Amino acid sequence: MRVLKQKKKRLFEFLGKLKQSYELIAPVSKDVVRFEKIDDTGDIYLEKNSYFPLKEYFFRKEEVLFKFNGNKIIVPAPEAPARVFFGIRKCDLNAISHQDMVFMNQVNDPYYSSMRKNSFLLGYHCNTAPSPFCFCGSLELVDYSDLMFYDRGDYLLVEIGSEKGKFLAGKFREFFVETNAAITQKEKIIPRADRLDKKDISHLYDHPDWKKGVDICLSCSACTALCPTCYCFEIHDNVGTKNPKEGERKRSWSSCQVQEFTKVAGEHVFRKEREERFKHRIYHQLDYFKQKNGINLCVGCGRCIEACPTRIDFVEIINEMK
Amino acid sequence: MLTEKYSLPLENKKMPKPKLKLGFYGITGCAGCLLSVIFNEDEILDLIQLVDLKAFPFIKEVNPDEQFDYVFMEGLVADKGDLEELEKLRQNTRYIVSLGACACTGCVPAYRQFTLKENYEHLLYRKQKEVEDIQPTPIDAHVKVDYYIPGCPPDKREIVTFIKNIAIGKEPKPYENPVCVECRKNGNQCLLDLGKPCLGPITAGGCNSVCINGNFECWGCRGPTKDMNLPLMIKILKEKGFDDKFIQDRMRTFAGLKLPMLEQFFNVKVNVKC
Ligand code: SF4
Ligand code: SF4
Ligand code: SF4
Ligand code: SF4
Numbered sequence: 269m270r271v272l273k274q275k276k277k278r279l280f281e282f283l284g285k286l287k288q289s290y291e292l293i294a295p296v297s298k299d300v301v302r303f304e305k306i307d308d309t310g311d312i313y314l315e316k317n318s319y320f321p322l323k324e325y326f327f328r329k330e331e332v333l334f335k336f337n338g339n340k341i342i343v344p345a346p347e348a349p350a351r352v353f354f355g356i357r358k359c360d361l362n363a364i365s366h367q368d369m370v371f372m373n374q375v376n377d378p379y380y381s382s383m384r385k386n387s388f389l390l391g392y393h394c395n396t397a398p399s400p401f402c403f404c405g406s407l408e409l410v411d412y413s414d415l416m417f418y419d420r421g422d423y424l425l426v427e428i429g430s431e432k433g434k435f436l437a438g439k440f441r442e443f444f445v446e447t448n449a450a451i452t453q454k455e456k457i458i459p460r461a462d463r464l465d466k467k468d469i470s471h472l473y474d475h476p477d478w479k480k481g482v483d484i485c486l487s488c489s490a491c492t493a494l495c496p497t498c499y500c501f502e503i504h505d506n507v508g509t510k511n512p513k514e515g516e517r518k519r520s521w522s523s524c525q526v527q528e529f530t531k532v533a534g535e536h537v538f539r540k541e542r543e544e545r546f547k548h549r550i551y552h553q554l555d556y557f558k559q560k561n562g563i564n565l566c567v568g569c570g571r572c573i574e575a576c577p578t579r580i581d582f583v584e585i586i587n588e589m590k
Numbered sequence: 591m592l593t594e595k596y597s598l599p600l601e602n603k604k605m606p607k608p609k610l611k612l613g614f615y616g617i618t619g620c621a622g623c624l625l626s627v628i629f630n631e632d633e634i635l636d637l638i639q640l641v642d643l644k645a646f647p648f649i650k651e652v653n654p655d656e657q658f659d660y661v662f663m664e665g666l667v668a669d670k671g672d673l674e675e676l677e678k679l680r681q682n683t684r685y686i687v688s689l690g691a692c693a694c695t696g697c698v699p700a701y702r703q704f705t706l707k708e709n710y711e712h713l714l715y716r717k718q719k720e721v722e723d724i725q726p727t728p729i730d731a732h733v734k735v736d737y738y739i740p741g742c743p744p745d746k747r748e749i750v751t752f753i754k755n756i757a758i759g760k761e762p763k764p765y766e767n768p769v770c771v772e773c774r775k776n777g778n779q780c781l782l783d784l785g786k787p788c789l790g791p792i793t794a795g796g797c798n799s800v801c802i803n804g805n806f807e808c809w810g811c812r813g814p815t816k817d818m819n820l821p822l823m824i825k826i827l828k829e830k831g832f833d834d835k836f837i838q839d840r841m842r843t844f845a846g847l848k849l850p851m852l853e854q855f856f857n858v859k860v861n862v863k864c
Contacts, residue, residue: 299779320777329775484862486791486819489767493774509636509750512758521775526767527817542819575774577782577791577826578862 272444282443321496359569363496397461401570405461489523491572613645617672619665623690640757658683666692670722691742742811765796773799792818
């Protein structure tokens with residue numbers, strides 16, 4: 269892949285310039301680190317990964333699927349402005365690739381696609397794992413950015429990953445210089461990020477050690493809400509007050525950690541026990557999705573561990589399983 | 591893709607059904623829950639067109655002898671008069687909807703049951719003979735309750751949705767997820783991580799995590815979830831440095847009577863570090 273070079277101080281000039289043509293979204297450090305629309309590029313924070321994932325920009329928390337009026341159905345056509353996302357770590361780029369797989373390849377979800385369509389993904393490669401919970405190195409992650417920035421101290425190497433990336437690098441060519449440098453596969457490995465020591469957990473479903481996590485789980489759903497790959501939702505209708513024949517159908521984020529998730533007509537709950545729900549998340553992330561799609565859903569960002577009120581580290585639990 | 595042929599069940603051409611007869615009543619309480627209904631200023635006039643509103647304190651007659659489809663009951667049973675009114679309304683209606691925390695859990699007034707008599711005795715209405723004190727209790731301690739709209743005060747949007755649903759013949763569904771589900775979706779930083787004694791993980795949501803959005807921890811006003819991990823919640827609060835008395839008091843403030851098993855969990859061993 270073609271590589272360009274950029275002086276460190278040119279990076280923020282480049283982002284400032286980008287901002288004139290696009291909406292720029294990048295991590296900022298507030299109460300916690302969050303991806304937000306940038307007004308001042310000086311606010312961009314790259315020391316740690318964001319606490320909240322980027323997914324709400326594409327797979328929105330709430331989405332009106334259609335409005336109805338009597339027999340008439342109106343499907344909205346949401347449009348996102350052209351947006352540049354900067355500072356996305358490798359785990360989160362892969363999480364976007366997994367959500368693209370779910371919402372754009374397996375089905376064509378018009379809402380997700382329209383949010384995703386006009387976006388540029390600018391990655392920022394971790395020189396070392398930014399959090400003690402990271403384990404992306406234990407999973408098979410791929411390159412999935414339009415431009416990927418590798419921090420080399422006082423300069424950056426910028427790998428062009430797609431046609432869109434090539435377009436941006438061309439449009440703003442004054443901020444980059446040509447180089448012969450290349451990024452080796454070895455340089456793409458992130459140190460201190462290979463915590464998970466098992467490749468396959470399919471035979472461990474009945475292992476007694478899961479109890480270590482289940483006992484200290486509140487079924488609060490923090491893990492799935494903050495997971496960049498979780499894509500589950502529920503659907504509700506709401507009718508108008510003036511005219512109840514009018515109304516809308518909405519989808520909103522949901523979580524396999526709560527009983528409601530598997531409640532069906534007649535009030536039957538398929539995964540009533542906390543243990544089944546707890547394991548379902550981990551098995552969907554590290555087993556079921558892979559069986560179906562050939563790749564783990566989990567990207568090893570560690571957010572579900574950091575956000576968990578009792579810091580349940582399922583990686584540790586799995587590692588300790590004999 | 592959806593087409594215009596898709597037909598909604600609403601569109602059946604049968605004779606319109608008669609409107610549902612609704613009554614709102616309050617027994618011992620602060621009237622805040624009834625106000626929550628009225629606070630839907632923009633919609634209240636349209637909302638009452640969908641139903642046949644027969645009784646509402648402050649805005650309509652009382653009509654206690656009417657036959658209702660739904661009676662919305664605010665307040666808790668705290669004296670003999672409350673109980674008589676509640677029992678009579680139960681006989682005169684198909685469904686009772688428990689409106690607000692007092693009716694659903696007993697709320698703050700029921701906290702009396704967890705204190706010594708000497709702490710409140712001097713506050714009882716001794717002078718008025720017709721006020722005959724009973725232990726404060728939620729309405730489901732006395733009569734069958736069909737639906738619950740919890741909260742202190744209840745969420746005004748939830749009331750609108752409830753009424754619209756019954757008006758169009760759709761079964762109202764309670765919100766059963768813990769407060770954390772909406773809280774995390776709202777992008778809040780978890781208050782437990784900041785050392786605050788948030789009861790969100792064991793409390794039924796549906797409030798859109800309004801307290802936490804305002805940086806105030808959840809006190810459990812909507813009552814416990816069916817699926818709560820109570821021993822773990824207690825352990826977490828202990829780990830954060832709160833003592834047994836504080837934890838018990840906090841959990842009992844809004845829903846003590848719905849946590850009869852509370853004490854037995856104070857010595858349960860759970861291995862948690864947070
Ligand atoms: S965040 Fe932790 S406590 Fe909450 S549901 Fe997930 S694993 Fe359980
Ligand atoms: S399961 Fe946890 S570690 Fe894996 S992608 Fe989701 S939040 Fe990250
Ligand atoms: S089933 Fe659970 S773990 Fe899997 S995507 Fe849905 S919420 Fe996430
Ligand atoms: S602040 Fe409270 S309600 Fe919100 S996630 Fe934390 S424990 Fe749950």
